[in-house]
Amino acid sequence: MxxxxxxxxxxxxxxxxxxxxxxxxxxxxxxxxxxxxxxxxxxxxxxxxxxxxxxxxxxxxxxxxxxxxxxxxxxxxxxxxxxxxxxxxxxxxxxxxxxxxxxxxxxxxxxxxxxxxxxxxxxxxxxxxxxxxxxxSWYWENYLGGLAHAVESGVLYGAASEGRVAGAARADYADAAAKVLTTDGHAGQVYELGGDEHLTYAELAQAISTAAGKQVRYQDLPEADYAAALQQSGLDADYAKVLADADTGIAKGLLDVTSGHLQKLLGRPATSAVEVFRRALS
Missing domain, CATH: 3.40.50.720 (NAD(P)-binding Rossmann-like Domain)
Structure with a gap:
């Protein structure tokens, strides 16, 4: 095959x-x-x-x-x-x-x-x-681009309010895809894939703190203000808008997956945010 x-x-x-x-x-x-x-x-x-x-x-x-x-x-x-x-x-x-x-x-x-x-x-x-x-759902690696700045400044910025994101490592999603591609019975299936953790951005900031050994707090911004801040950091205006909109989606619960499909395909728990952040910082 x-x-x-x-x-x-x-x-x-x-x-x-x-x-x-x-x-x-x-x-x-x-x-x-x-x-x-x-x-x-x-x-x-x-x-x-x-x-x-x-x-x-x-x-x-x-x-x-x-x-x-x-x-x-x-x-x-x-x-x-x-x-x-x-x-x-x-x-x-x-x-x-x-x-x-x-x-x-x-x-x-x-x-x-x-x-x-x-x-x-x-x-x-x-x-x-x-x-x-x-x-x-979201890759924990999506946050690595701003990880160093969050650690240095002590602040993680976003526009997700108290919404939760069920992230996992990119490799977790890759392993799940490989499982689907190498086993039978998947035609017609829709898998909602998300990690074990359902973290608010305040909890994400705590995960960064744990990985870095330095306290980081979360600062929530209105979507437009967050998009403007992303532009000021050097991102293209359209891309900044997409990222800020994604945070608003998280605030609405659009990336908080509770199906357990990823864990069933993997046969194991998904990788934690702390582990991904710790690897990146090391």
Whole structure:
């Protein structure tokens, strides 16, 4: 059984390829630039070149593939059409299972980040390829970009109020995807995936404090003020808006997943925020 992973040079895709290789599965790593995954080739993955925009290349990349993980792209505004290209190529290839990395509540989530996932899930619903949807909640690694500043300043800023986020390590989601891709019974399933911890941002600040050995507190801001602060820190205005909107989504409970699906797929607890932060700081 051959398993393909799109976006295999990305942070999640790379981890999924490595998890599949540990399982002994024949793996096809699909990337735009093969040079970026030379190490995966050395580990045993077959590398094939294709972009989400190139239907012919996708047909070649999925030839002979039994199962495929469609890792959501990062070209905002183009992702629904790009993902549809992969779905259609999977149909033409006769793939027996396509798994897609979506977002919690992926048909009704109001976050800006969710809208192209909603469009992709709609495309999957009308496709003929058997599929499973992996609705990943937040990665604890999403907070690493501001981790050093939070530790240095003693303040974690955000706009999540008292909302809770059920995060996990990126590797946890990768291992869960590998499980779906290498075992049976997943076609037609929708997995709401989130970690064991359901943390407010005040509790996230405490997790950073524990990992750093230095007290960090949480300062809640209105969404617009937080977006402005992110821009002042150097982020693009549109990206700052997306991140601030995501915090508002957390305040609404949109990333507080309680299904237990991740833990069932993993057969173990998810990785704690403290562990992820401690590794990053070390």
């Amino acid at each position: 051959t398993v393909a992973v799109t976006g295999a040079s990305g942070q999640l895709g790379r981890l999924v390829v490595q998890a599949l290789l540990r399982e002994g599965a024949p793996v096809v790593a699909i990337v735009r630039d093969p040079q970026k995954v030379a190490d995966l080739a050395e580990q045993g993955a077959e590398v094939r070149q294709a972009s989400y925009d190139d239907a012919d290349a996708l047909d070649r990349a999925l030839a002979g593939v039994d199962r495929v993980l469609l890792v959501s792209g990062n070209e905002f505004g183009a992702r629904v059409a790009q993902h549809a290209n992969v779905i259609r190529a999977a149909e033409r290839a006769g793939v027996e299972l396509l798994a897609y990395t979506s977002i919690p509540q992926g048909t009704e989530n109001s976050m800006i980040l969710a809208q192209e996932h909603i469009g992709t899930e709609a495309a999957l619903a009308t496709s003929t390829v058997p599929h499973a949807i992996l609705r990943n």
